[in-house]
Amino acid sequence: MADAFIIDACRTPRGIGKQGKGALSHLHPQHLGRTVLEALRDRNGFDTKDVDDVVWGTSSQVVEQSGDLGRMSALDAGYDITASGVTLDRFCGSGITATNFAANAVMAGMEDLVVSGGTEMMSLPKKGMLPMGAGNPHLQEIHPQSHQGVCADAIASMDGIEREALDAHAAESQRRADVAIKEGRFEKSLIPVLNLDGSVALAQEEFPRPNTTAESLAALAPSFPAVADYSHEGGPTFRELINQKYPDVDIQHVHHAGNSSGVVDGAAAILIAGEKYARDHGMTPRARIVATANMGDDPTLMLNAPVPAARKVLERAGMTIDDIDLFEINEAFAVVSEKFQRLLNLDRDKVNVNGGAMALGHPIGATGAILIGTVLDELERQDKQVGLVTMCAGGGMAPAIIIERA
Helix, strand or coil: CCCEEEEEEEECCCEECCCCCCCCCCCCHHHHHHHHHHHHHHHHCCCHHHCCEEEEECCCCCHHHCCCHHHHHHHHCCCCCCCEEEEECECECHHHHHHHHHHHHHHCCCCCEEEEEEEEECCCCCCCCCCCCCCCHHHHHHCCCCCHHHHHHHHHHHHCCCHHHHHHHHHHHHHHHHHHHHCCCCCCCECCEECCCCCEEECCCCCCCCCCCHHHHHCCCCCCHHHHCCECCCCCEHHHHHHHHCCCCCCCCCCCCCCECCCEEEEEEEEEEEHHHHHHCCCCCCEEEEEEEEEECCCCCCCCCHHHHHHHHHHHHCCCHHHCCEEEECCCEHHHHHHHHHHCCCCHHHECCCCCHHHHCCCHHHHHHHHHHHHHHHHHHHCCCEEEEECCECCCEEEEEEEEEC
16 A cells, blocks of 8 residues: 655634624635645645645535535636545544545555645535434434534533533633644644735634633533424424433533534645655655544434544554554534543543644534644644544544654
8 A cells, every 4th residue: 555645734724603703704615725725835836737636525515615615616726627626524524534535545546646625614604504314304213313512411411521521621722722822833834814805814813712711611601401402393302312312311511612612714725645746746745644544433422433433543553542642632522522531541731732622613624634734733843753633523423544744
């Protein structure tokens, strides 16, 4: 099997994902994709005619985000028309999956130069979006699927993880993000987003709240009690969907805006090349992709697949937990990353060292690509070697990837 190398990674800052309020919300999602695709080309000087594919992740493929956002963003960026593009959806795991697919094509020897990444503008109105399972009553009978936030509360209730621990975790995420921003740890990958007239739309993270404390979080009301009791078109409530499979679970609501991932807009891109292409074109690889994996788990609880995904990708790589220097686990909800660290008995100083989505936000289709770039930058900063990235995804899934500095 051939090697696939990461040549470069970049991303936009994350803007608040509210229409008319976020600094990026007035832009077209193709504009965000174009921003990072242009940056990859300009930073690395490759001929876009050589790009075999642009593999892009976007979860909500509706309105302006529909119509193969990866291909359209590449065209908007001035890539040669021979550089094809495809857009995929593995919910929150789309950005990792896009990178895994791109790497797998290079490792199989079928492609030489591929760009992966993703875009999500959560400020866009989601017209026509349906609950998980897309309103299919037969599927809901077999695998009742609830709302992610209600699932997070259910998992915390089942596992006995108290709100105090989740709030402490969220406050630490904000603290770490604040340190990272002040020390410029994101600057290597961060690409300012410009308006069409050349003025700056956003050059820094817009979402973090560095003054957050566990005490201030404790004052926030839970976000999901009303959601749990919502019924789509007279069907079961989200609470009832979970109780169909887990009738004894008394869901205690412990998640809120402060210990859940932030709603933001953003994009990210990664340049992946085969060894021969990189050598022949004078590219210096930053990392080698060691192994990739996908894992499914219970779709009713939805958020529990990252641990089995991490174990699977470690087995694929012939590694153990002790071989991993740094972990990035998406903080979709505090319980996801908290449970991940507890079950794998991880050194917390190795996990999300620059904060996570509770502080920085989670642009769904882009986050996986962001995290891969983040762990690579941090491996270089600390002069460490191996990083593992994973995240929960809708439908009870998790993709995972291990990279090693070249």
